[in-house]
Amino acid sequence: MSRDLRCSRRAFFRESGLAGGVAWLALREPRAVSGAQPTAGPKGAPAVRPSTARAAGGPVAISSANGLAAVEKAMGLMQQSVDPLDAAIAGVNLVEEDPNDTSVGYGGLPNEEGVVELDAAVMHGPTHRCGAVASLRGIKYPSRVAKLVMERTDHILLVGEGALRFARAHGFTEENLLTDKAREIWLRWKETLSDKDDWLPADDEVAQALREQVKKRDTGTIHLSALDAAGNFGSVTTTSGLAFKIPGRVGDSPIIGAGLYTDNEVGSCGSTGRGEANLANLCCYQVVESMRHGMSPQEACLDVCRRIAEHTHEKRLLKDGKPDFNVSFYAINKAGQYGGAALHKGVNFAIHDGTVARHEQCAFLFE
Ligand code: ASP
Secondary structure (H helix, E strand, C coil): CCHHHHHHHHHHHHHHCCCCCHHHHHHHCCCCCCCCCCECCCCCCCCECCCECCCCCCCEEEEEHHHHHHHHHHHHHHHCCCCHHHHHHHHHHHHHCCCCCCCCCCCCCCCCCCCCCEEEEEEECCCCEEEEEEEECCCCCHHHHHHHHHHHCCCCEEEHHHHHHHHHHCCCCCCCCCCHHHHHHHHHHHHCCCCCCCCCCCCCHHHHHHHHHHHHCCCCCEEEEEECCCCCEEEEEEECCCCCCCCCCCCCCCCECCCEEEECCCEEEEEEECHHHHHCCCHHHHHHHHHHCCCCHHHHHHHHHHHHHHHCCHHHECCCCCECCCEEEEEEECCCCEEEEEEECCCEEEEECCCCCEEEECEEEEC
16 A cells, blocks of 8 residues: 555545544543434544443343344243354255355355355354354355364364365255346346446346346345353355455355354354455454453444555545445454444444344444
């Protein structure tokens, strides 16, 4: 990054009150943790929704917005004393098998060649063990394979053909994960890439609607962190990754410390959104470390958003200096406090604290 850019970036943060200024410092103050109404910050400051406190830890389950049914499932299982990792995996399995979620598992958007490639990782708090798979093709439940990598190997990450063979050896059957819906979206993407090739864009109403989705180049993913009544954590992140990626591209989701991180003494964090930004800053590890040093889950999540914004390469900045992508974080600490934050406004997370599964808003850096 050029020196000039660094200067102008600093100026941007100074003017918007996001760094070094009163507004940012205010975020770091310990704050009351009752209630869940967002607190309006000074003009230009991030909106803050106080983390919710629980007197006695779990059970609590937090997930990305697509995880409402998943937190419900995980909570029900933890209430029956199921291990928090098993509960978390059972929760995200609902989304992995859902053909309508085009960002995870079956029905996920494929790579640029039309092949669905999945990434997943799990962490088990009590044993601090973890497992992951990347670029796995043809297996609907990559999170279950990741757990087997954790339990049945002395490795942590298996990729591609090796991951597939490992899954087969453990009895997983291969299936075509590309649904008609995902294939149609991929085709629309392919047809609109260039007007100099031989792929002619379809022109009916459905094609128009799908093209809108293509333009957004949706990212998705599901993360779920679970804390049980005994104070033990389990976490999982699973995804089909960036739509239309270069085959073999792996994002943050299966990387321990990036797509998720859990320390049973401190807390757990997971992420969705632009994986490259998270990988370059190893954010989930950082969130857990910040919680270790006293930040609330929400403050810790916002802190890494700020770090991502500061480190964003100029080619991914909008004219106003803000990143042109979003990344979101979801965290719980040992006391059962939870919170989420995203770079940009408008992201929700799913939460179940033993009362009811619901959506709450992530705090954010940018309007
Ligand atoms: N983080 C995922 C990845 O980069 C994608 C996403 O969450 O949308 O692969």
